[in-house]
């Protein structure tokens with residue numbers, strides 16, 4: 001299918017051929033009829049992307065600060081890779097569209113196939129032939145509203161939210177500064193509810209357009225005596241509220257709003273304008289300045305937008321979805337009319353011309369709303385084949401043909417660059433949920449195909465290594481399916497989210513011709529191997545202390561989601577448990593964990609002290625905390641036995657001033673590829689994979705019980 005993408009580094013636009021997105025639980029697949037080009041926002045995004053690296057850094061000092069902090073904890077190379085990786089991403093454009101539901105995901109009751117829906121959300125309601133939309137970002141279209149009109153839904157909801165933030169009461173009057181698309185929608189909404197509106201813009205043509213579309217009173221900033229007009233419009237009091245829908249770096253709209261507002265009036269800021277607030281003006285009138293955040297409550301809340309958890313209507317009357325519904329209702333009762341705003345409709349095939357119009361306008365055309373139109377009769381597929389090099393048949397050459405499932409941050413910044421360094425490895429195919437990420441990886445790494453249906457990879461006979469780098473909920477289910485097809489499987493940590501899943505993986509591995517490997521990379525770090533050798537003939541048990549300055553991750557991050565991530569103990573502490581098990585070389589038999597008390601910005605289970613006892617009498621402790629400063633390197637290990645000790649400082653390699661790190665990622669892939677090519681068993685035995693994973697479950701049990709918990713392979717039906 002076709003999708004409009006933008007290169008974040010160069011700002012270039014591309015109409016790409018990508019696989020249609022995967023259907024995920026909690027959402028729907030929608031075949032687009034129309035999508036609206038949000039002229040102001042999309043122009044700003046493209047212009048930002050076109051800036052040089054220095055320009056980008058100047059515009060976003062917050063990102064520069066994050067990068068500097070990351071250098072301190074993760075090292076220069078990892079930070080550079082992550083930043084480059086982000087810059088090389090292809091971003092989907094568009095966030096307002098309408099079309100027909102073609103698939104309904106698990107857990108979605110409100111929609112059926114063939115429903116006509118309007119959709120919102122950056123990264124979801126894109127300029128693409130098919131889009132995946134989480135259920136809280138889609139609304140049904142009333143019968144008398146067309147998909148062409150409904151494609152305005154997101155911009156309508158933004159305008160409506162700006163009106164709500166102005167907190168108007170019956171009888172009040174309002175001024176709107178900036179009469180672009182959102183300003184004109186704002187005027188129409190205010191007209192619909194019967195509020196007297198004064199429209200203001202620096203551009204006379206915009207003002208004239210708005211007057212034609214139903215604005216009754218207007219003035220041109222810089223030309224008319226706007227303050228006088230506003231006073232006359234509001235019976236000499238000053239307007240009750242101002243809604244700013246202009247887009248400019250200048251703070252003039254904020255100043256003007258202050259001047260024309262009445263005493264104790266309200267200013268609702270929707271547009272991206274300069275925010276140098278004239279204090280005296282705002283102080284003397286005691287004005288309320290409110291920022292209006294996008295389409296309304298729910299915006300930027302992953303629990304609402306991605307996980308579909310609604311706020312009770314009694315507490316949040318107007319969510320972003322309810323704003324979208326209300327906007328469509330206003331169209332359906334004839335109070336808002338968007339049709340006259342449509343100046344251009346381009347077929348998706350001509351999408352680049354639409355952007356030429358809004359960015360360069362070579363023919364000096366008038367435009368307000370620009371729509372992209374799609375052919376609803378066109379089919380789409382979950383797989384695209386690329387013009388890559390000739391296919392490598394495994395039967396003819398000893399080679400590892402990789403099928404990568406999941407191509408997110410980790411796959412792009414760590415897995416793929418490490419695979420590239422290895423001989424006899426060919427990444428044949430890649431599967432992700434949104435087609436664009438699979439397509440971009442496939443192009444970069446010369447893959448033969450990109451897909452959004454990972455079964456294509458599992459059913460591909462030439463693929464002898466499946467690498468699973470999705471979020472955690474899919475690890476065990478996909479690993480089991482792949483093992484059942486006798487594939488070699490490298491699954492990123494964690495192997496499983498609970499004991500049932502772990503048992504099922506063990507069973508699948510037992511009956512498979514394939515090998516299983518988990519991304520417990522630290523045991524493959526050169527310093528880990530050296531430490532293991534140093535203590536190989538030790539006479540005493542080992543004592544190990546592993547301190548992890550893990551950094552704070554907010555509670556709404558996916559890793560904390562019980563379904564998708566399973567929390568940081570299962571999702572990350574597993575690394576350190578595995579490291580201890582590797583060094584000791586004996587089974588963990590008991591674990592005792594304590595945590596700090598929960599509080600503001602403190603997630604207790606991310607701040608734990610764990611003691612693990614091993615069968616040979618060794619013991620290790622893991623202090624894992626999210627409370628520390630970002631400037632402290634992340635990991636510090638002290639190992640003691642036989643009168644000797646070894647310290648590993650954040651897996652740094654090279655001299656004291658070196659910022660290089662080797663956490664074993666290359667070594668882990670090298671070892672597994674070698675095992676496959678040489679017909680050797682997996683570098684980490686199943687019993688150890690199982691014990692590490694089981695220990696993380698037991699850490700949770702210990703925290704709940706408040707005491708030590710035994711660990712035994714027998715409960716998993718395994719023997720050491």
Ligand SMILES: NC(=O)c1ccc[n+]([C@@H]2O[C@H](COP(=O)([O-])OP(=O)(O)OC[C@H]3O[C@@H](n4cnc5c(N)ncnc54)[C@H](OP(=O)(O)O)[C@@H]3O)[C@@H](O)[C@H]2O)c1
Pocket residue numbers: 022405406407408409410411431432433434435437438452454469470471472474492493494519520521571
């Ligand atoms: N070993 C380590 O040191 C280490 C460090 C960090 C992370 N990790 C692990 O790496 C894994 C990925 O983490 P991340 O940060 O890269 O996550 P992420 O950025 O969210 O990436 C997840 C990937 O999974 C894809 N995906 C989701 N559903 C899918 C489906 N049904 N079929 C195919 N692909 C699907 C996503 O597709 P889209 O691109 O289309 O959204 C995305 O490419 C996690 O298990 C994490 O714990 C390991």
